[in-house]
Amino acid sequence: MNYRSSQHQAASAPRSRVHQDLGRLVLLLLLTVMALPSLVGCNTSAIYGDSAYNPPVYWGRHVVERGETLYSIAWRYGRDYRELGDANNIAPPYRIYPGQVIRLDLRGSRPAGSPNVASSPQPPRKAAKPRPAPKPQPAPKVTRKPDTSVDVSRQTQTVSNINWRWPHVGTVIAKYSTSGKVNKGIDIAGNSGDPVKAAADGSVVYAGNGLLGYGNLIIINHNEHYLSAYAHNRRILVKEGQEVKQGQTIAELGSTGTDGDKLHFEIRRNGNPVDPLPYLPGR
Structure with a gap:
């Protein structure tokens, strides 16, 4: 090999490595651009760190994970499960599968008796702006008051055609609030291990721990308008699809997803949270 040939090879080697590095960089950029459509608008758990996050949510989308149900997804984003199903062409019994994309930027048809759900599509969220406090819900109609001759743990009250009872007889340490600390x-x-009771007859539509901040959670569907939820359980004693009776023990009270032993109890009407106290027998 002469001097000129070896000099040419020495000069071409660095150029070859540069070309390879540039090629890798271009490929990486192309892969990133191709991935962007699948990332833009996808809601993750980071949404809970957003100071503007106050459901209902009408932007982005949700990718179904194992163990989730349409009921739990609708609960997470403050939507009516029927409306969200209609928006995504998911018909009863609302079966979904891991990896399925649920569009949140679309709105379905308005369920009967749900004035807060519109049928027109909503544009994607543009900026993080605090939502105004939701309008107060009208007081529910009590059709049968509780029998005060029995102890509180067994008292029931009929409201909105559902017979309700306390899910636990402990002291209420935090009330429903739509302002300040929501x-x-x-x-x-x-106490840890105390029985948690079903507040009314219904069907278990979610039993798991996939909703951030709720710990071990149970959601019960009572009729086409009402759901109830029982959070922070130590142990769940029922399964999805199981029919339960009012007063049936469905869980053991605990502290999962929170800082102390307590039961967090919610009632939602057409996807909207309502104050549970008017539904439960007075103390």
């Missing part, structure tokens, strides 16, 4: 239900004190 609380979409009530918190009831108790």
Whole structure:
């Protein structure tokens, strides 16, 4: 090999490595651009760190994970499960599968008796702006008051055609609030392992721990308008699809997803949180 040939090879080697590095960089950029459509608008758990996050949510989308149900997804984003299903062409019994994309930027048809759900599509969210406090819900109609001759743990009250009872007899330590420190239900004190009872007859539509901040959670569907939820359980004693009776023990009270033993109890009407106290027998 002569001097000129070896000099040419020495000069071409660095250029070859540069070309390879540039090629890798271009490929990486192309892969990133191709991935962007699948990332833009996808809601993750980071949404809970957003100071403007106050459901209902009408932007982005949700990718279904194992163990989730349409009921739990609708609960997470403050939507009516029927409306969200209609928006995504998911018909009863609302079966979904891991990896399925649920569009949140679309609105379905308005369920009967749900004035807060519109049928027109909503544009994607543009900026993080605090939502105004939701309008107060009208007081529910009590059709049968509780029998005060029995103890509180067994008293029931019929409201909106559902017979309700306390899910736990402990002291209410935090009430429903739509301003200040928002609380979409009530918190009831108790001891770890205390029985948690179904507040009314219904069907278990979610039993798991996939909703951030709720710990071990049970959601029960009572009729086409009402759902109830029982959070922070130590142990769940029922399964999805199981029919339960009012007063049936469905869980053991605990502290999962929170800082102390308590039951967080919610009632939602057409996807909207309502104050549970008017539905439960007075103390």
